[in-house]
Amino acid sequence: MLKRLTRGLWNYRSITLIALTPLLLLPLPLVIRTKQAECAFVLLLMATFWVTEVIPLSMTAMIPAIFLPMFGIMKSSDVAKEYFKDFHFLLVGVTCLATSIEKWGLHRRIALRLVSMVGVNPAWLMLGFMSGCAFLSMWVQNTSAVTMVMPIVEAVLQQILKAKEGECAGKDNLTLELDETDSRVEKLKDVMSDQRHPDVPVETFTCVQIQTASKPAAAQVVVCEPAASSKSHRDLMICKAMCIGIAYSSNIGGISTLPGTSPNLIFSEYLTQVYPNCNCINFGNWLLLCLPISVIMLLLTWIWLYWLFIGSDFKFLWRCKEEPCESEKAARQVIEDEYRSLGPMSSREIFTGVVFLLMVLLWLTRSPGFMPGWASLFPQ
Structure with missing residues (x-):
């Protein structure tokens, strides 16, 4: 029951804050009954509404124009002058x-x-x-x-x-020759998918074919290495x-x-x-x-x-x-x-x-x- 009530209050938190905040702050002007307490009521009410943004900020800024004349802290004409300064x-x-x-x-x-x-x-x-x-x-x-x-x-x-x-993609590497056999590349990707780091996708590996003079063409070595990151x-x-x-x-x-x-x-x-x-x-x-x-x-x-x-x-x-x-x-x-x-x-x-x-x-x-x-x- 309590959990359901808490969830209902959370769903209507904006209305709850708008209604409860003035009620909780009312002891300040009703009990203390001084101009300082009434001004503190307006200040705390504005601060709560500003922090929680339960109403638009522009509406919160207009609260003094209503409450200050209501409590007799300032005249309406004096409050209005503060809203229309030169700057x-x-x-x-x-x-x-x-x-x-x-x-x-x-x-x-x-x-x-x-x-x-x-x-x-x-x-x-x-x-x-x-x-x-x-x-x-x-x-x-x-x-x-x-x-x-x-x-x-x-x-x-x-x-x-x-x-x-x-x-970077247009640079030629003179010591490496790309393997143009698509089937061998796909096989190597399958092999490397078991050995790669789990966070590195297969597409980030570059397959290159190294051919040396001391080895015949049949003995070419194909190496897969991580490709350079697109953003250094x-x-x-x-x-x-x-x-x-x-x-x-x-x-x-x-x-x-x-x-x-x-x-x-x-x-x-x-x-x-x-x-x-x-x-x-x-x-x-x-x-x-x-x-x-x-x-x-x-x-x-x-x-x-x-x-x-x-x-x-x-x-x-x-x-x-x-x-x-x-x-x-x-x-x-x-x-x-x-x-x-x-x-x-x-x-x-x-x-x-x-x-x-x-x-x-x-x-x-x-x-x-x-x-x-x-x-x-x-x-x-």
Whole structure:
């Protein structure tokens, strides 16, 4: 009986949590009867709903708008003001711009152009993608920048791996001759299936025929050995370095500008509240302070990821005129094909780019600090 009841509660756990959580927390406002206890009730209720996600997060965020005026902690007008801060509207505008950039493919054009400029060597390729993601993250949210760049990274990496597989498959071994007798190969596979490792399939064994001058053709020796893995350890390390580099570069680029990430805007709003007469935080001086730090951090992260995942040979920094290998040629080809497939810039891309540049220009000239900006024309 108890087991059946437990199973029924688990099946309806969302409804159970929604109903029981306020009931279990009711002693706080009913027994203690202080504003602190009532505020703790709202805080614990929100924390429980946020952690369990029994209702959508956006609905949980609206709980203070209902309970704080109900308990008399704050007025409805004061609560509503907190939901419509300046940086909230700024985030909405940046999100709209990011949506337009992603919809019309402007992010692909920017990222592919930056990658083609730095080169297709794995190290330079990683720097190109990290730079492109960091640049996009300066103007849009970090998560949006990663989702924009990762599909391009995945396409290029897949092309590199395919090129390397073809390159390895096309190499000739001068000391070994392949046995073209299908029946003998099938027999050898049957024999090797009893002796192979249980985790290695038969198809991973390569059957080769060794013929020497000292033995007649009838005495040819056929050897079966494991084939090379389609993905080498170095290839996997390059993929890991690329993916982690994209994640890191989005955070690094986000610190460069005020709208690059939400904590920057929250810090600016908090500083304005604490020091209302101090107009020291604006887009221009934030960019002037944080952009050099971001560039240094990006270069150091790139070098560290290369050393950690790919190798400690940094000769590629001054060996720029070497003949590229097949995988690098394939990577350059897929980047050029991807950029070519975009075609000429459409009117929507041009309009989105103009809005983007206009927004950046307005941010820079709003209150530059060394001269009155256009914000001084609209006194508050």
